Amino acid sequence: MKPREMTATAAAAAIREGRLTSEALVESCLERIRERDAEVRAFAYVDADLALGQARQRDDEPPRSALHGIPVAVKDMIDTCDLPTQHNSPIFAGHRPGKDAACVRILRALGAVILGKTDTVEFAAAGRLPATRNPHDLRCTPGGSSSGSAAAVADFMVPLALGTQTGGSTIRPASFCGIFGMKPTWNEVSFEGAKPFSVSLDTIGWMARSVADLALLAEGLGIGRGRWQPRESVTGLRIGLCRTPMWEQAEEDSRAAVERAAAVLQAAGATVEELELPGSFVEMNALHDVVMQGEGRTAFRDLYLAYPRLLHDDFKAKVEDRLGISPRRLLEARDAIAVNRPVFDQLAAGFDAVLTPAVPGEAPESLETTGLAIFNRTWSAMHVPCITVPFARGGRGLPVGVQLVGPRYGDIALLGVAHAVAGFLATA
């Protein structure tokens, strides 16, 4: 097995035990990038010498943490002090912010190696699409907006990557690329130094090739109050099957994946119970959109004034109120969402995890879209932790994940459940 094929957890153990160097691991990742990224186009920027230099420094010192020596890719709207942060925007072409985002500063302090910057939808919001392609089928989108992060992890270019989610920008691309993705509880990780879009919703997320790897990064980033406890068996788990009001808009691939997951979990001794959301959730996706777009007016005003020619019209439309979101609509949406957060927490508290679609179906066969977030917006609005687990293949042979959701601050418990579910589904 090549070092880049190892999970982060396995690689970190090998590094600690002297069986692997960070340099060899990083070199193995860089080799894959050289082989594949001209086609996949996951990365917006890689500085091989800089990455190898970091790795050698890590190899020369005692381990700082469980992430010591592990390469991590960073979505290119998250600031890095030693690499450009270009946001897939002409405004920031070649821009070097000179300061790490909080999440990057944490990873560096823990001994991780920042491997490179991954392509993104412009400002992780709208405008220009990334050049990234789905490694499972280069004609297909990898999803977005954390497109490069998902493709890089899926294609064994890096074991871990940071993304963000405001609508569905972590869970969707992870599902389309057949890997694990996590969006934690809102504000469990500081968003400082990532480009804001909608402050009420913006969340740092991440991708990996196992639940243990998601947990490795979650613990490093400070999620939760204790260590995670991987559960080994699905027997006895209480699963809430939540089709959501968007169920009929899902393709058969995604509906079948969720229903089959529910069925095999039940057959293995889990309790699966339908969770019907209250009527107030029918409008939740629409309310999410009002908040996201309404807050986008604030987020892009500076660029609107400073770079009127270079700013994409999608952002000008937000700043100029062309989306017609009045302050009253924004407040009503924000308040209605806020009222429903404890309602969902209460519902979710009756289960070990809520099982729900991650995506409408397979990755669309197009590079002109990154797909729909209809199975993500409600959970982003609720501020709750979400994990996508790869499970099925669709009609075109592409991956389709399912999603596990918990109550706010239930991140660590959800990781434990996801470990058992993922292990079981991998053999089901």
Place this chain on the structure above:
Amino acid sequence: MKPREMTATAAAAAIREGRLTSEALVESCLERIRERDAEVRAFAYVDADLALGQARQRDDEPPRSALHGIPVAVKDMIDTCDLPTQHNSPIFAGHRPGKDAACVRILRALGAVILGKTDTVEFAAAGRLPATRNPHDLRCTPGGSSSGSAAAVADFMVPLALGTQTGGSTIRPASFCGIFGMKPTWNEVSFEGAKPFSVSLDTIGWMARSVADLALLAEGLGIGRGRWQPRESVTGLRIGLCRTPMWEQAEEDSRAAVERAAAVLQAAGATVEELELPGSFVEMNALHDVVMQGEGRTAFRDLYLAYPRLLHDDFKAKVEDRLGISPRRLLEARDAIAVNRPVFDQLAAGFDAVLTPAVPGEAPESLETTGLAIFNRTWSAMHVPCITVPFARGGRGLPVGVQLVGPRYGDIALLGVAHAVAGFLATA
């Protein structure tokens, strides 16, 4: 009258009409800083040549906006691309972030001159106090955390300054220094590039020496949907007199200021009606503190890991959960606050403005405290616009402001009312 003694509005008009240059205005401000700032210590950093260079560039071009050529001071936890941003923290001594915060980028695009960086409580949150002293009495605090911004405006070193408010960090120092301060509706101005403390509460605020100057900056920063309309008369205004549950904790100076303001407004033909907050507001300050401190755990984790020796223990306490704020307490506080926001909007909608104390009293005679935020926390939690208007003098001869509050997104209307109230109170 020296240029620095003009309001920003008057100076901007003089610049537009060719009666004043930005260079002369900036030089006049710099002269005052040279004369006074060794004692007042409002500024953490000034680069006179850089400021004059900006001013000369503005003088060489057509006006970009109503703020063209006007010097603005910036609180030193808001990033500036050409000046250090030091946060009053040894971690950031001499640090140059290389990128403007969104609010600074807006001001530059509008032609304002960034005059310098003003001293602050460490990270605008806790830890080290600023060196700034109250220009009305150098033995007294100017208030905080936007200490330098308030002192600089009050002492005629600059006509406008940016601050922030998470608890009471704009309104309190403005009141203590006898000037006007505004905290707008939460997220009306992007907080990007200012150091986060509590994302649910952090708000960019500003100080000036007139309501029209507050409005000048408000319009530049994109507050509201239309132009402000200054009201000229207090006759017919509907004023809600809100003593708040903290009334008995105010000193006689502050209570007297609010009651006298109410009395003279009523005598001039305003309708003044007592506004008693519902019982749910008794705990609002405490809930605000839970959210602020609980979210502080997230905000400082990166510095905690990266700079364990340089980070003040106040911040370590937050990250290490020594304040005992569990996720459940944080959520309950956040949810309870969210439920009350529309409740207050509804109450405030019955008035043109809510009149309430800005501060407990005069500035304490100490440089070891910046005073209490007990008359600010509830409004910060409610996300509502607040304006402090200088009015009275306390027993020690120091300024005591009163505060006007409106419903969320009522910023522009509140400015119009504050203009009439301030004009009237100045002669009452």
